[in-house]
Amino acid sequence: MPILSIKNLTMAFGGLAALTNINITVEKDELVGLIGPNGAGKTTIFNLLTGIYTPTQGVIEYQQNGSTRTINKLKPHVISSLGIARTFQNIRLFKDLTVLDNIRISIHKNVNYGVMPAFFKLPRVYSEEREILGKSNEILEIFGLESKKYELAKNLPYGEQRRLEIARALATNPSLLLLDEPAAGMNPNETSMLTDLIKWIWKEYGLTILLIEHDMSVVMKICERIYVLDYGMLIAEGTPEEIRTNKRVIQAYLGGELQNDA
Amino acid sequence: MEQLLQQLVNGLSLGSIYALISLGYTMVYGIIRLINFAHGDIYMIGAYVGYVCMRHLKLGFFESLIISMVFCALLGILIEKIAYKPLRNSARITALITAIGVSLFLEYSTMAVATATVRTYPADVLINKTFSPIKGVIVNIQQVYIFIITIALMLLLQFIVHKTRIGKAMRAVSADKDAARMMGINVDNTISYTFAIGSALAGAAGVLVGIYYNTINPLMGMLPGLKAFVAAVFGGIGIIPGAFIGGLTIGIIETMVSGYVSSLYKDAVAFAMLILILLVKPSGLLGKNIREKV
Amino acid sequence: MKDTIKRLLQYTASVVLLYALIQLLIFAGIINEYYQVTLAMICINIILAVSLNLITGFTGQFSLGHAGFMSIGAYTCALMTLRVGGLFSFILGILLGAILAAMVGFIIGMPTLRLKGDYLAIATLGFAEIIRIILLNLDFTGGARGLADIPRYTNWTWLYIFTVICIVVTVNFIKSSHGRVCISIREDEIAAETLGINITRYKVLSFVIGAFFAGIAGALYASYFYYIKPGLFGFLKSIDILVIVVLGGMGSITGSILASIFLAVISTYLQAFAEFRMIIYAVILVIIMIFRPQGLMGTKEFKPEQVEKRIKERNNR
Numbered sequence: 001m002p003i004l005s006i007k008n009l010t011m012a013f014g015g016l017a018a019l020t021n022i023n024i025t026v027e028k029d030e031l032v033g034l035i036g037p038n039g040a041g042k043t044t045i046f047n048l049l050t051g052i053y054t055p056t057q058g059v060i061e062y063q064q065n066g067s068t069r070t071i072n073k074l075k076p077h078v079i080s081s082l083g084i085a086r087t088f089q090n091i092r093l094f095k096d097l098t099v100l101d102n103i104r105i106s107i108h109k110n111v112n113y114g115v116m117p118a119f120f121k122l123p124r125v126y127s128e129e130r131e132i133l134g135k136s137n138e139i140l141e142i143f144g145l146e147s148k149k150y151e152l153a154k155n156l157p158y159g160e161q162r163r164l165e166i167a168r169a170l171a172t173n174p175s176l177l178l179l180d181e182p183a184a185g186m187n188p189n190e191t192s193m194l195t196d197l198i199k200w201i202w203k204e205y206g207l208t209i210l211l212i213e214h215d216m217s218v219v220m221k222i223c224e225r226i227y228v229l230d231y232g233m234l235i236a237e238g239t240p241e242e243i244r245t246n247k248r249v250i251q252a253y254l255g256g257e258l259q260n261d262a
Numbered sequence: 263m264e265q266l267l268q269q270l271v272n273g274l275s276l277g278s279i280y281a282l283i284s285l286g287y288t289m290v291y292g293i294i295r296l297i298n299f300a301h302g303d304i305y306m307i308g309a310y311v312g313y314v315c316m317r318h319l320k321l322g323f324f325e326s327l328i329i330s331m332v333f334c335a336l337l338g339i340l341i342e343k344i345a346y347k348p349l350r351n352s353a354r355i356t357a358l359i360t361a362i363g364v365s366l367f368l369e370y371s372t373m374a375v376a377t378a379t380v381r382t383y384p385a386d387v388l389i390n391k392t393f394s395p396i397k398g399v400i401v402n403i404q405q406v407y408i409f410i411i412t413i414a415l416m417l418l419l420q421f422i423v424h425k426t427r428i429g430k431a432m433r434a435v436s437a438d439k440d441a442a443r444m445m446g447i448n449v450d451n452t453i454s455y456t457f458a459i460g461s462a463l464a465g466a467a468g469v470l471v472g473i474y475y476n477t478i479n480p481l482m483g484m485l486p487g488l489k490a491f492v493a494a495v496f497g498g499i500g501i502i503p504g505a506f507i508g509g510l511t512i513g514i515i516e517t518m519v520s521g522y523v524s525s526l527y528k529d530a531v532a533f534a535m536l537i538l539i540l541l542v543k544p545s546g547l548l549g550k551n552i553r554e555k556v
Numbered sequence: 557m558k559d560t561i562k563r564l565l566q567y568t569a570s571v572v573l574l575y576a577l578i579q580l581l582i583f584a585g586i587i588n589e590y591y592q593v594t595l596a597m598i599c600i601n602i603i604l605a606v607s608l609n610l611i612t613g614f615t616g617q618f619s620l621g622h623a624g625f626m627s628i629g630a631y632t633c634a635l636m637t638l639r640v641g642g643l644f645s646f647i648l649g650i651l652l653g654a655i656l657a658a659m660v661g662f663i664i665g666m667p668t669l670r671l672k673g674d675y676l677a678i679a680t681l682g683f684a685e686i687i688r689i690i691l692l693n694l695d696f697t698g699g700a701r702g703l704a705d706i707p708r709y710t711n712w713t714w715l716y717i718f719t720v721i722c723i724v725v726t727v728n729f730i731k732s733s734h735g736r737v738c739i740s741i742r743e744d745e746i747a748a749e750t751l752g753i754n755i756t757r758y759k760v761l762s763f764v765i766g767a768f769f770a771g772i773a774g775a776l777y778a779s780y781f782y783y784i785k786p787g788l789f790g791f792l793k794s795i796d797i798l799v800i801v802v803l804g805g806m807g808s809i810t811g812s813i814l815a816s817i818f819l820a821v822i823s824t825y826l827q828a829f830a831e832f833r834m835i836i837y838a839v840i841l842v843i844i845m846i847f848r849p850q851g852l853m854g855t856k857e858f859k860p861e862q863v864e865k866r867i868k869e870r871n872n873r
Contacts, residue, residue: 080752363841533682
């Protein structure tokens with residue numbers, strides 16, 4: 001039973017088709033990669049999965065606790081509550097808030113006290129806030145950010161910002177995690193640490209992960225299966241080994257690289 | 263039927279004035295994404311300059327119109343250089359609040375200089391005669407003047423924007439400021455030109471309204487300014503023909519409402535329309551939807 | 557826990573002390589009738605600014621219609637005290653005015669808060685103008701002449717009570733998980749949404765809370781100044797409130813409080829030059845925006861504990 005199935009997905013902006021007839025399935029507990037040259041439509045798929053865009057055509061099905069739901073018409077916050085979390089290619093932290101607040105905000109949906117108790121700061125607010133704090137500290141510790149919890153997110157070094165964004169996504173307690181180029185802009189050392197971290201949270205939290213990545217070393221190292229996207233169309237699917245030798249993929253990437261150089 | 267036609271004639275004159283103000287709004291918004299709140303007050307200043315020219319300097323209509331337009335153009339450039347230019351890279355809200363500040367400054371400075379008293383334009387600057395093209399419908403020659411001048415200025419503007427180098431630069435800067443700069447366009451000058459042209463149009467509107475309604479006062483720019491903005495949004499902000507259509511539409515609806523419902527509600531109608539447009543089609547009548555890039 | 561209780565007691569004590577001190581000065585005649593007007597303006601402005609700050613500074617929703625909500629509170633309380641009379645009608649008028657303002661806030665907020673930035677600003681401005689025009693056209697609100705001879709029940713005690721309630725409730729809210737969510741919407745709507753936050757709900761919530769307190773401010777105003785008319789609650793009044801918030805710093809409650817005091821004192825001294833007052837206002841506004849767009853305080857708060865700590869640190873050196 002797949003946790004996520006994307007069926008015949010098409011997305012057009014104005015008259016321009018960004019994605020054409022995409023079919024992707026992700027099984028529970030899988031770690032799947034999504035690769036492709038710049039502008040292939042990878043991030044658009046994430047935006048469709050998280051409800052930021054509504055697809056022009058096609059269906060997205062998400063399976064949770066044995067029941068399947070069509071999620072392509074739901075709002076982002078509803079989708080998040082179903083257990084899909086994501087990071088962003090261009091890091092969208094709450095930059096002017098502290099590291100701790102970034103995490104606390106994403107635990108908000110577990111908060112039980114209402115607005116009225118908040119106004120008057122009733123005792124239950126204190127006790128629940130303590131709980132939130134404990135949970136946040138736990139997550140920050142795992143990601144090695146505990147010592148920086150009172151710093152503003154924007155003051156963290158780049159690599160730690162990326163890590164914080166993953167931590168923040170994890171704090172929503174997802175079953176499916178979508179990572180959009182988590183290693184972008186990192187040096188080889190940071191990248192390899194991040195790769196280990198992703199692998200670790202994947203196992204530890206029993207997550208299913210869909211990963212967009214440019215860095216082939218990351219994708220080849222941790223992904224079980226890979227989808228390749230080019231010009232809004234799927235051109236290949238398979239294990240890292242199969243993808244490495246796939247002619248169309250090589251062509252797409254060489255073409256892509258030539259364009260990049262020009 | 264006759265009443266309807268009569269209201270239509272009145273609506274077209276009022277709408278022409280809104281359209282002239284609205285054009286400046288739309289141009290400035292198109293180029294620097296700023297709701298220039300002070301624009302309505304430039305129109306007020308235009309009316310005062312016209313007043314001084316006609317009352318005190320005893321100049322004729324066209325001389326006064328041109329002097330007022332030039333004065334407002336310079337004022338527009340000055341305001342942009344002093345107040346808006348330092349804020350070009352800051353948050354849009356910051357710029358909007360600044361614009362409100364400039365607006366208050368113009369209103370109350372005028373009040374300090376010219377006092378709050380209502381001034382009256384001389385009644386004989388333009389031929390003040392009426393004729394009746396259809397039985398029961400009365401048209402003042404002044405109304406014809408207003409309409410023709412508006413159309414002429416609007417065509418001139420279209421010509422500038424689409425056929426001249428400055429216009430091309432404006433369109434380039436409005437599409438992408440940085441790319442335009444890299445192509446060797448002087449962005450600062452282009453923005454200055456935009457303010458100059460927009461403000462000149464507002465100045466013209468000020469003189470026309472002085473002629474049409476006779477009375478002017480330091481706070482006269484506030485409501486028409488807001489309504490002209492509504493007109494710009496209605497037509498699709500940043501789009502010149504849109505502002506023109508929007509201005510005429512609001513003018514006509516307003517006169518219809520004061521004619522058929524109650525003149526007390528005419529101001530509410532413009533705002534109700536604005537809210538309706540924003541909710542139904544925020545991009546306006548001729549606008550395209552743009553979504554935020556994620 | 558002990559620390560929390562200790563701090564709570566300290567705050568309560570200083571709040572009571574400030575009240576008693578000013579009450580004493582009023583009794584002694586040091587704060588005369590003339591300065592009491594300034595005092596009332598300070599309190600009313602604090603309520604207005606803090607509540608607008610919640611909407612604009614903390615939740616990031618730019619509103620140019622705060623005076624509209626104020627007018628609803630003002631008219632409700634004025635009509636209550638004029639028609640029914642008595643202290644009871646005053647209190648009921650305040651509450652009813654606040655609730656009505658909150659309801660209108662909800663009705664306006666639901667559709668408009670989908671809009672962003674300056675479009676939202678214009679839409680709220682439009683709604684406030686519509687409220688004003690309706691008040692202008694209704695019979696029982698007295699049309700353009702407004703309502704006169706409103707009994708005065710508002711005094712220092714009531715002003716102080718409601719100002720403190722407004723500040724405490726707003727601060728508690730901001731410090732709670734709900735408040736943090738509002739701030740996250742200001743920071744990045746899309747990120748907040750993907751973290752499971754129903755942004756519309758929280759935008760409307762902060763709008764409703766803000767409108768509620770603006771209603772209270774209006775009610776206090778009506779019952780202090782005897783006389784209200786629609787013209788008092790126009791676009792300029794909304795700008796007035798916005799100037800306080802911006803001057804103090806969007807996202808700083810203490811900033812709003814300081815700015816309210818500062819501007820009320822200035823305008824008391826500039827009373828004689830009403831026109832120049834507006835010019836000076838305008839110039840201040842533009843200068844702040846150019847040189848210090850984050851306002852006096854930015855998003856920082858002034859905390860007595862920090863001052864204490866600084867002094868201690870200096871002494872230890």
